[in-house]
Amino acid sequence: MEYRKLGKTDLNVSRLSYGASPLGSVFRDISEDDGIRTVHTAIDMGVNLIDVSPYYGLTKAETVLGKALKGIPRDKYILSTKAGRYGAEYADFDFSEKKIRSSLDESLNRLGVDGVDILFLHDIEFGNLEQIFNEALPCLQALKQEGKVRYIGVTGYPLKMFSETIKQADIDCILTYCRYALYDNSLANIIPSFEEKGVGIINASPTGMGLLTNRGAPEWHPGNQQLLDACQKAVKLCQSQGVDITEVALQYAIDHPAISSTLVGTANPVNIVKNIEWAEKPVNQALVKEIRKLFDNVPVVWPSGYPENQD
Template structure:
């Protein structure tokens, strides 16, 4: 597994990082045995960066991950969680909520420190409160050694880049914006990386968009995007492969050239972890990639903030 520096943090991350949201049974029930097997397989495959949040499964993902990591040496993995988002439409970047959230996360995760603490989906919260309360609180906790590095996450690239640069945070994680169909993160990541900020790309399958099943019913995307991605998926099937594999190979092997340190992929299945790890070390089929790009050209870089869809963004 290729590894890259996470900005100026000194943390070396695998090209593929483990998203732990699925461990919280947010898509289907996941037993602790399944969570344990998924985490153990990830570590076996050298995927030792775990990303989670209190919001995922309303704390159950953190709890499952903490139990699954029990028995593994703390220095053998990097642990990232979040503050600020606690429900579908519940954001709180106050100092008190931030301190309470971190204390609770430490307990659920079974650790005395968090490597990367991230302010979650910041564009939907109170940005003044984020600047004036959450970030100063996190900096104090950093001085105390409770957290090592501070980051922000979100979908709105203009917002996350502005806050990251002005507040000099350590990391940025963006969702669904470096995929086969939407690559707007690339120039932003290049600028952030040049500023020494570690960039994480999350959801390279576009929250289920780039799969043979297609976008789930709650997906906020646009019908034209759905239509063309479905056509691209059919082409991949005819070529004897799966659009998910092509999408994963694309994101995992090309992101670093744009300053992306790692791509965060969630699963609660040990077999999927092994498949994802295998895909991380092999380039996509160049001919098929060009054919798929031609199909997607009319909707390239068209996220749901660009083309209104049938859903609505988080918090909307």
């Protein structure tokens, strides 16, 4: 497993990392035992960054992850969790200092640890930016000074949110999803601004929340029909060449040298092994070029959060 430095932190994170949302049965009902074995397999194979959130499965993912981490030496993994998002509705977001502090305490209890390496504000496009910058981020800074968290950052979908945050606040890293993938690599346009400030980049969902899989996108996917159709063409193109599109999507996403780590999520031990093995192989650049052409002139971005916070 290759390791990369996360921005200006002292964390060396595995190029492929584990996204624990499936432990909350977010995509399908899972076997808790399978989920725990998946975490153990990932760590045994060199994955050292694990990301979770109280939102995933409404605290179930953190609870199951806590069971999986029991007995594993703390220096074997780098742990990140989030605060601010607790459900699917706008009313389920709370970026107040009081809630962030209680949320972190509850997360630490579920995870069975004394502190986390990274605490993120979760999907800040659903918050009031005045509160984000004047209350929530100062709270994270205070928690960092108090030693409850080592590093801080924000997550979200609109790239505009990251650009605005690094202008107004001192953060250590960002967690972006679906914005550096085969169908949309627009994150690359703003990477130099992160590098300039030493802000580390963690990328999530290289398949675009199921778009670039043989199974296809779930019914709830927010992408438009043109995007869904183009992704199906990409799947068929790969199938015609005897290739699993998820393999190409993963290899493409982790190939950017400025992206420290890419999160993959599964609750199946066999799948995590497959993902790690794929990550060790070089990407087929000719096939990538063919796939990328399918998305020319296709609208690839969907709305997320308050209108004023969207790209």
